[in-house]
Structure formats: structure tokens, C-alpha cells
Amino acid sequence: MCDTCGCNITHGNEHLIKPGGKLSRTGTGNEAVTVLQNLLSENDHAAKHNREHFDRHGILAINLMSSPGSGKTALLEATLDALDGALNIAVVEGDLETENDAERIRARGVPAVQISTGSACHLDAHMVHDALHHLSLDGLDIVFIENVGNLVCPASFDLGQHHNVTLLSVTEGDDKPAKYPVMFRAADLMLLTKTDLLKVLDDFDLAKAEACLRKLANPAPVIPLSARQGDGLNHWLDWLQQQLAAHRQRLDTGETRRPAIQPDGIRLHAQHG
Amino acid sequence: MHELAICQSMLQQVEQIAQERQATAVIRITVSIGPLSGVEAHLLSQAFPLAAAGSIARDAELVIETLPVRVKCEQCGAETEARPNRLLCGTCGDYHTRLLSGDEMLLASLELTSETREANHV
Numbered sequence: 545m546c547d548t549c550g551c552n553i554t555h556g557n558e559h560l561i562k563p564g565g566k567l568s569r570t571g572t573g574n575e576a577v578t579v580l581q582n583l584l585s586e587n588d589h590a591a592k593h594n595r596e597h598f599d600r601h602g603i604l605a606i607n608l609m610s611s612p613g614s615g616k617t618a619l620l621e622a623t624l625d626a627l628d629g630a631l632n633i634a635v636v637e638g639d640l641e642t643e644n645d646a647e648r649i650r651a652r653g654v655p656a657v658q659i660s661t662g663s664a665c666h667l668d669a670h671m672v673h674d675a676l677h678h679l680s681l682d683g684l685d686i687v688f689i690e691n692v693g694n695l696v697c698p699a700s701f702d703l704g705q706h707h708n709v710t711l712l713s714v715t716e717g718d719d720k721p722a723k724y725p726v727m728f729r730a731a732d733l734m735l736l737t738k739t740d741l742l743k744v745l746d747d748f749d750l751a752k753a754e755a756c757l758r759k760l761a762n763p764a765p766v767i768p769l770s771a772r773q774g775d776g777l778n779h780w781l782d783w784l785q786q787q788l789a790a791h792r793q794r795l796d797t798g799e800t801r802r803p804a805i806q807p808d809g810i811r812l813h814a815q816h817g
Numbered sequence: 818m819h820e821l822a823i824c825q826s827m828l829q830q831v832e833q834i835a836q837e838r839q840a841t842a843v844i845r846i847t848v849s850i851g852p853l854s855g856v857e858a859h860l861l862s863q864a865f866p867l868a869a870a871g872s873i874a875r876d877a878e879l880v881i882e883t884l885p886v887r888v889k890c891e892q893c894g895a896e897t898e899a900r901p902n903r904l905l906c907g908t909c910g911d912y913h914t915r916l917l918s919g920d921e922m923l924l925a926s927l928e929l930t931s932e933t934r935e936a937n938h939v
Contacts, residue, residue, distance in 0.1 A: 574844050577834060577927045583827045583848065583856070584922065666819055697819040700855035700922070725902040726855040729920075761888065761904035761914040 587701055590669035594676065594704025599800050601681040604791045605689065606784075607703055607803070609727060610711035611720075612693030615737040615771055617645045619711065619780075620688055622771035624652045626781055631685040631788070636675045638667040638692045645690065655679055666697035669704055685788060695724040706791060707732040708803040714738050714748040721756035729760045732804045733767065733783060740770040764804065820860040824868040827924055835873050840929035843874040847925045851884045852901045854922035858883060886919030 582588055598605045608616045620635060627633070635656040637645040646658035657675040659667060672689060679687070689705055691698040699708075710731035712720050715738060721728035728734065734757055736750055754766045767783065769776030794801060827848065835843055850856050858881045865879045888899045890906035896917060897907025906914050 575838065575840070575929045575931065577838065577929060579830070579834065579924045579926055581830055581924045582922060583823050583830075583924055586826050586829055664819075664822070668822065696855065700819060700823075722902045725904075726853055729853065729904075756902075758912045759903050759905060761912050761916070763913070 584701065587669045590673050591702035591704040594669055594673055595706070595800060595802075596704075597676060597681065598687065598704060598706070599795055601684060602792060602795060603681060603684050603687050604707075604784075604788045605687045605703075605705040606707050606709055606787075607689045607691055607698075607705035608709050608711065609691045609695075609698045609730075610693060610713070610737075611695045611716060614693070614711045614713035614716060616690050616693070616711055617648055618771040619735070619737065619769075620649060620690065621652065622774070622777060623781070623784075624649070624654055626774075626777055631784075632683055634679050634681075634684050634687050636667075636672060636679070636687065636689045638671070638690060640664075640692065661692060665692060665694050666701050667691050667703055668701045672703045686784065695720070695727045699727040699730045702802070705803060706801045707787060709733045709735060711735045711737050712753060714742055714745055714750075717747075718749050718753040719756055721753065721760060721762075725760050728757055729762055730804055731757070731762060731764050733764055735780065736766065736768040738770060738772075739768045739775060740773040762804070820856060821864040821868060823856055823922070824861060824864040828868050828872055828874060830924055831874050831877075831927060832872060834927060835929055838929055838931070840873070840931045842930050843877040843927060844930055845878045845880060845928035846874060847880040847882060847927070849882045849884055849921050849923045849925045851919040851921040852886055853916070853920040856922050882925065884918050884921055887917040888914035889917050890914050 610616055624633060633654050635649045635654060637649065637656055637658045638661060639645060640661050640663065643658045646656040649656035657678045659671050659675050661667065661671065667689065689703055708730045710728060712734060714736060736753055742748060750768055757764065757766065765783070767776055767779045769780055771777070791801065831843055831846060850858055861881060862879060869875050869877065886899045886901055887896060888904050888906065889896045890909060890911055891913040892911040893906060893909040895906055895908035899905065899907060904914055904916065905912050
């Protein structure tokens with residue numbers, strides 16, 4: 545949401561700040577100041593800056609989010625192998641500790657920057673900004689940002705990406721979208737990973753996972769795939785190519801894109817004038 | 818525990834506004850939090866004293882207002898309350914809904930005091 549145009553004044557909070565509303569003055573003679581700024585406005589400012597960096601270089605930025613061990617790095621490895629250099633990719637890796645994931649990507653000859661967050665449970669826009677200074681953005685097509693494995697906190701931080709892709713591995717349970725609505729509401733695409741394991745798991749229902757996503761009013765496409773066996777990988781690659789082409793078209797007309805859930809505030813702003 | 822990071826970001830904004838208005842102390846900070854913002858109100862309350870220690874807001878009261886989750890149906894047009902993990906239209910049950918409120922994470926207002934000038938209302 546934007547902090548300057550007033551679009552974060554919504555149906556739910558506008559009564560608080562209208563004249564006579566309970567936030568407009570104080571009975572004790574102190575100064576009451578109406579602010580209505582996003583608590584993360586510092587982060588959002590940096591995220592906007594990152595997005596401008598990406599857009600200036602014609603890059604599509606994708607934020608990968610999931611719980612730990614759902615196969616984000618394996619997906620990237622399989623993606624890089626399948627693309628075989630057809631697109632120029634770079635990866636920003638987020639983990640609490642170790643360079644392990646960045647090394648797996650670099651082993652494919654693709655530039656990767658590791659962000660070690662220490663104890664922080666998510667990436668924020670400032671961390672990504674610092675990481676981008678260690679990457680040469682010229683000539684890149686896609687930058688993947690592999691967020692810290694966590695189904696809660698990463699959903700609240702805009703990094704400057706254009707799309708959120710949320711992975712749900714079939715070993716985790718098909719009701720994860722119902723349990724972690726903030727995360728799955730933020731998904732522009734849900735990938736159901738490790739489908740090669742479905743034959744030994746009788747309690748994961750692909751249709752139920754999708755139904756849980758729909759209950760969050762999220763119309764995002766769902767792609768089941770196995771990074772290890774390659775099943776469904778072509779649908780994911782098609783999606784990437786389509787989003788890259790759409791993004792380049794947007795940039796030609798001076799537009800950009802923010803991830804799924806964020807247009808809400810802007811639409812409301814237009815509605816209320 | 819990203820509430821501490823969010824608290825610190827909030828206090829940066831609070832300090833900036835307090836400075837602009839030459840306040841000597843912050844009396845009250847009101848934030849509006851929706852269930853779909855990813856911020857837990859009680860964790861924010863716990864993080865606040867740690868983040869505010871030594872700042873102009875060290876004695877401030879943190880008031881957290883929780884906003885309801887409301888959706889507008891794009892099929893039948895009804896505006897209904899919903900649950901965080903069930904954002905379906907309360908009238909017709911369709912999933913083509915738009916969130917009206919519930920994902921806010923806002924610094925809504927501040928109450929400031931200043932010893933050097935008359936208190937006023939904004």
C-alpha cells in the first residue's frame with residue numbers, strides 16, 4: 545500500500561479519522577496526530593527502489609516462499625538445468641546461516657548471492673538491496689529471490705519483486721493454505737512440489753490443496769510438479785516465459801507490477817475517490 | 818518474531834513525526850492491525866517496550882486496534898464479514914471476493930506532548 549496518496553484509508557478504518565472520529569483529537573489537551581502510515585513504510589520505500597532497479601534492467605523478479613525443505617533450491621536447480629542457458633538468471637538466497645544454497649546454484653554456473661540473516665526469520669527489502677549490489681544486473685532476464693523457509697513472516701515484507709510464488713510440498717499436508725492464510729493469500733502462483741512422492745502418500749489431495757487456496761479468494765494458478773522427476777516442470781517454465789514476456793510488455797508502456805495482494809488498497813482508493 | 822522488526826520500523830516513523838512537531842514525549846501510539854496483516858497484536862505489545870527503551874516513546878502507551886475481516890463479493894455484490902482462512906462471500910459463498918479490510922498494518926495516530934508550546938489539535 546502507498547503511504548502518500550491515502551489509499552491505505554479503507555472501509556475498515558476511515559471512520560476513525562473522519563472529523564469527530566475517535567482518532568481525530570484527544571481529551572487531555574495533548575496533540576493528536578493522524579498518521580495512517582504503513583508500519584513497514586521504510587521497508588516499502590526500499591522495496592520500491594529495488595523494483596525500479598529491476599525494471600530499469602528489464603528484469604523479472606520472483607520471490608519464492610515456502611516452509612523449510614519444500615524444495616525451493618531443488619526447483620531452481622531443475623529450472624536452470626531445463627532452461628540450459630536459454631534465459632539469463634541470477635539468484636538471491638536467504639537463509640539464517642550457511643552458503644550451502646548459493647553454492648548449489650553457483651555449481652550450475654549461475655551467479656548467486658547468499659544473504660545470511662542471522663536470526664531474522666524473513667528477508668526484507670534492505671537486505672535484498674544490499675545483495676543486489678553484489679550482482680551485475682546487466683543482461684539478466686530473471687532474478688529469483690529464495691526467501692527464508694518460513695510460512696509466516698516473509699509474506700509481510702515487500703522486497704521489490706513482481707511475483708510471489710509459494711511452494712507447498714506434498715509431504716506437508718493439503719490444508720496448509722487454510723492454516724497459513726497470510727502466506728497463501730500472497731501467492732501469484734502456487735506450486736505443489738515433490739509430486740513423485742504422491743504414490744507413497746495417500747493423505748495429500750491435490751484438489752483439496754487447491755480448494756483451500758480458493759477459500760482465501762485467491763484465483764492464482766496451481767501447478768503440480770516434481771523437480772526430481774521433471775513431471776509438470778514444463779508448465780512452470782511456460783508460466784515463467786509468459787510472465788517475462790508480459791513484464792517486458794508492461795515495461796514498454798512504463799508500467800510495472802507488484803505482487804498479488806497489494807492492489808487491494810489502490811482499488812479501494814480509486815473507489816472512494 | 819518479525820514483530821520486533823515491525824516495531825522498530827514503527828518507532829522510526831514515530832520519532833520522525835515527534836521531531837517534526839518538536840514534541841518532548843509521545844503519550845500514546847495507536848496502530849490498526851488486521852488479522853491478515855501477518856502481525857500478532859500481543860507479540861507487538863511484547864516487542865514494544867524493548868524497541869522503545871531509551872526513545873522519545875519510552876513511556877508511551879501502545880494501543881492496538883484490531884480491524885474486522887470484510888469482503889465484497891464480485892458476483893453478488895454483498896459486503897460481509899469473513900474469517901482469515903475463509904474469505905468467501907457470506908451471502909452466496911463465491912470465492913471471487915475482494916478484501917475490504919483486514920490486512921491493514923497501520924500507524925494510525927499519535928498523541929504527543931510538548932512543554933514549550935500550547936497543545937493543539939490536528
